[in-house]
Amino acid sequence: MKNRLDRRFMAAFCIWAIIAVFSVIFSFTTPQATATTRSIDLTTAIRQIAKQNIPAVVHIEVTQRQEIANPFLPFDNSPFFRFFFDVPGMPRKFQRELKGLGTGMLMDSKGYILTNNHVVGGATEISVLLANGNKYDAKLIGADPKTDLAVIKISSRSPLPHVTFGDSDKMEVGDWVIAIGHPRGLDQTVTQGIISAKHRRGITDPSSYQDFLQTDAAINPGNSGGPLLNLNGEVIGVNAAIVSQSGGFEGIGFAIPSNMALYVAKSLIANGKVARGWLGVSTQDLTPELAKSFGLNAPRGALVADVVKGSPAEKAGIRRGDVIISYRGKPILDGSSLRNEVATSPIDGMVNITIIRNGKEQKIPVRIGNLEQAIRRQASSLKARLGIDAAPLKPKVARKFGLSTRKGVVITWVDPTGPLGEQGFEVGDLILEIDGRSVRGLAGLMDLVRRIRPRQRLTLLALDHRTGRTGYVQIRVR
Numbered sequence: 029m030k031n032r033l034d035r036r037f038m039a040a041f042c043i044w045a046i047i048a049v050f051s052v053i054f055s056f057t058t059p060q061a062t063a064t065t066r067s068i069d070l071t072t073a074i075r076q077i078a079k080q081n082i083p084a085v086v087h088i089e090v091t092q093r094q095e096i097a098n099p100f101l102p103f104d105n106s107p108f109f110r111f112f113f114d115v116p117g118m119p120r121k122f123q124r125e126l127k128g129l130g131t132g133m134l135m136d137s138k139g140y141i142l143t144n145n146h147v148v149g150g151a152t153e154i155s156v157l158l159a160n161g162n163k164y165d166a167k168l169i170g171a172d173p174k175t176d177l178a179v180i181k182i183s184s185r186s187p188l189p190h191v192t193f194g195d196s197d198k199m200e201v202g203d204w205v206i207a208i209g210h211p212r213g214l215d216q217t218v219t220q221g222i223i224s225a226k227h228r229r230g231i232t233d234p235s236s237y238q239d240f241l242q243t244d245a246a247i248n249p250g251n252s253g254g255p256l257l258n259l260n261g262e263v264i265g266v267n268a269a270i271v272s273q274s275g276g277f278e279g280i281g282f283a284i285p286s287n288m289a290l291y292v293a294k295s296l297i298a299n300g301k302v303a304r305g306w307l308g309v310s311t312q313d314l315t316p317e318l319a320k321s322f323g324l325n326a327p328r329g330a331l332v333a334d335v336v337k338g339s340p341a342e343k344a345g346i347r348r349g350d351v352i353i354s355y356r357g358k359p360i361l362d363g364s365s366l367r368n369e370v371a372t373s374p375i376d377g378m379v380n381i382t383i384i385r386n387g388k389e390q391k392i393p394v395r396i397g398n399l400e401q402a403i404r405r406q407a408s409s410l411k412a413r414l415g416i417d418a419a420p421l422k423p424k425v426a427r428k429f430g431l432s433t434r435k436g437v438v439i440t441w442v443d444p445t446g447p448l449g450e451q452g453f454e455v456g457d458l459i460l461e462i463d464g465r466s467v468r469g470l471a472g473l474m475d476l477v478r479r480i481r482p483r484q485r486l487t488l489l490a491l492d493h494r495t496g497r498t499g500y501v502q503i504r505v506r
Contacts, residue, residue, distance in 0.1 A: 085159065128151070134190040207246065222243065312330075415447050
């Protein structure tokens with residue numbers, strides 16, 4: 029009898045223990061699951077997100093007036109041309125007007141609007157249409173071609189609806205997203221999809237700061253500058269580009285992550301430009317063979333190929349051959365990810381960089397420099413090597429010659445006895461290419477010049493500011 033009672037007692041105790049364990053487990057998991065279910069109802073989520081955000085998504089119309097050189101001007105004095113066309117006096121330049129459409133999002137109740145630089149860059153007139161039908165003239169606050177972002181502003185007497193920004197770093201492949209925009213002028217279009225991939229680079233300009241989110245949410249011409257939202261209704265990306273053979277959506281769209289976009293937008297609003305950090309290294313991506321030779325298990329990290337003399341990297345002790353694997357505690361996948369992280373670092377701030385050197389991991393503290401100041405210092409090499417000073421293309425100059433502000437530099441000073449001066453270059457002329465490689469702004473020119481050997485012969489593609497005509501010129505650098 030006693031043994032039977034003992035067995036019953038032990039059985040009851042075991043059942044009680046099992047129930048207690050499951051109660052503890054469910055006490056941790058159930059509330060969280062319940063909260064998630066309550067916060068996102070997939071049957072109505074897209075409807076709620078659209079209703080919440082459509083009032084803050086705007087339709088942008090731009091007008092760009094360009095002055096272009098007359099392509100027939102060289103034949104103005106040709107008797108043959110005059111005989112057949114009977115042109116009494118040919119104008120040197122023509123005026124043309126271009127129209128464009130895009131999307132933007134109200135960042136706050138004051139009227140600041142985030143959009144793409146390629147939507148509003150170079151525009152002479154910007155008009156904004158709200159979802160409620162109200163129309164406003166907008167002014168450009170600032171643009172950043174390197175990230176293809178811009179901020180414009182409208183003025184309203186009453187507070188305006190606006191979006192809320194989320195953390196793009198928390199998005200994972202497979203997460204649901206919603207795009208809102210005005211594709212092909214079709215206002216307030218809502219599409220849905222997922223995050224197809226992260227960290228896509230080299231999609232547009234290879235020299236720009238890119239870290240795209242890839243999505244299969246339908247994006248078409250006119251969607252540019254519109255929001256990509258998560259299921260909480262937060263902006264996690266700015267729709268910017270598509271890959272397409274037909275010109276329409278084919279399932280591959282790209283959005284600028286909200287963390288990058290918000291950093292750039294705040295800088296543009298505060299200063300009209302973006303102040304970027306500078307480390308002072310040239311890097312290359314790792315191949316499986318290189319990774320193995322440096323003692324790495326996988327080809328992840330940025331291999332330091334060169335260190336600029338006097339740069340923050342050199343002062344901190346970073347050397348050629350080091351592999352940077354972490355920056356401010358964030359893993360570095362390749363050279364592009366390092367460049368993006370450095371760019372958004374506080375200038376004069378201290379950061380910890382983790383490197384692999386001789387197969388061993390070590391941390392190095394570095395004080396980050398100012399990229400703009402570094403470029404100014406490096407500009408002295410232009411005087412020494414080419415005999416010129418140069419500046420980035422301003423939108424007005426780019427419009428005049430029908431160029432993008434991302435391609436070329438304008439000469440601001442010429443040494444008559446220098447390599448370019450001897451070939452007849454003048455202030456106002458443009459340098460577009462060096463040995464077949466596009467000059468991507470002043471930083472791109474500096475990078476190309478730094479790689480040139482003494483007394484090397486170069487072929488430049490230049491534009492004559494007087495006639496607007498382009499041509500190739502050979503020079504020998506100092």
